[in-house]
Amino acid sequence: MPQDRPRRPRSARAHDAVLMATSALMREDGIAAITIDxxxxxxxxxxxxxxxxxPCKTAIIAEAFGRDTAEAVELPDTGRPIDDLVTYAAxxxxxxTSPDGALFGQLLAACATEPQAAPYFHEFFLMPRRAAVKPFxxxxxxxxxxxxxxxAATATDVLLGPLVFRLMSGHGSLTPDEVRKLVEYALHGLLAPAGR
Known part of the structure; x- marks a missing residue:
């Protein structure tokens, strides 16, 4: 009986199965409870x-979380790049700040204790987020x-850096309206126009 579609190589299927299992475990128990076993x-x-x-469980978590974030956060395309940039950041x-996304802070902490995971965090999580801002x-x-x-690299740091700092420190609100306000301030500056 002929195949309806090509089969993925076994290693690719295994890779995907590991990422899917890791995503499920993250949502169920958080990052700290995950083990390779x-x-x-x-x-x-x-x-x-x-x-x-x-090389370690945190490397798997970084890749899985990066993939999950890409699926959860759509890239807007209204033809108005500044509006799209604000919407994407928000x-x-x-x-x-959602239950699934709140694992971000746990992931950063885990990368600090398992430095061999840092390249995976960089490649599969950080760089795709930065790449998403560049077209806008x-x-x-x-x-x-x-x-x-x-x-675009400098703009990304200025726009998203304060938001991530507030997220990690927990010192202020991150409601959608507050996020949009912070992004607007980053875009338009904090000082009054010259001549006022």
Whole structure:
């Protein structure tokens, strides 16, 4: 009987099974309760195979969380790049304050104790979030809406850095309205216009 579709290589299927199992365990019990043995038991993939792909559990968690975040936070495309940028930042922080997204703080803490996971956090979580901002900023720059010489990397730090700091420190509200206000302040500045 002919196949309806190609089969994925076994290693790719195992990789996906591990990420799916890790996502489920994160949602159920949080990051601290996850072990390689639990991931292996849930995914049906041996610990030996898991260690061929990742150096530690936090590396798996970083990749799984990055994939989950990409699926949870859509990229707006209204044709108004500044509005899209504000909406994306607000949606991203709204996700981080949701029950699933709240694992972000746990992930940062785990990466601090397992430094071999940092490259995975960088590749699978951090860089995709930064890459998502770049098209918005580039379109705004092409439309003459941005200050000359400010690149997307700098804009990302200025726009998202204060939001992540507030998220981690817990010193202030991160309601959608408050997030939008902070992003607007970052975009338009805190000082009164010259001449006032």
């Amino acid at each position: 639990r991931i292996a038991g849930r995914s049906g993939v041996s610990t030996a195979t898991i260690y061929k792909h990742w 949606d991203l922080l709204t996700h981080y 900023w580039d379109r705004a720059a092409e439309a003459g809406l941005t200050r000359p010489g400010v690149d």
